[in-house]
Amino acid sequence: MKIEKTAVAGTMESSDIMVTLSPGSVGGIEIELESSVEKQFGNAIRSTIQDVLTELDVKNAHVKALDKGALDCTVRARVKTAAYRACNCDSYQFGGQN
Incomplete structure (x- = not known):
């Protein structure tokens, strides 16, 4: 997966990232x-x-993460969402670990 543009996922609310x-x-x-x-x-x-970026085969990226105590599952979801937005993908794999 190639990161083509800057994308954001998540909020600055408590328990999010x-x-x-x-x-x-x-x-x-x-x-x-x-x-x-x-x-x-x-x-x-x-x-x-x-781990999430490796699973998505992202080889070159800059990640800025502002965490407010997010659980691991939330971190994974936010990274995947940002990656899909950044690559202009139109097919998604959100089930299971991928």
Whole structure:
């Protein structure tokens, strides 16, 4: 999946995460995370973001994630939504782990 434009998914409400996904400038996946629970869960959030993008075969992207205590399933959903919006896709795979 190729990221063609900047896209956003999520809100800044409590228990949510706002994910902004844009084409990468350095190659690979670059994750910028601000989180109210960074010390406890920062590595897990980064890992979830990386895992979702790997599942979607995204090779080059810049991710800015502003987390307000989102659960793992919410992080996954927001990253997938932002990725599909950013690639101008018209077919989606939201069932199960993909």
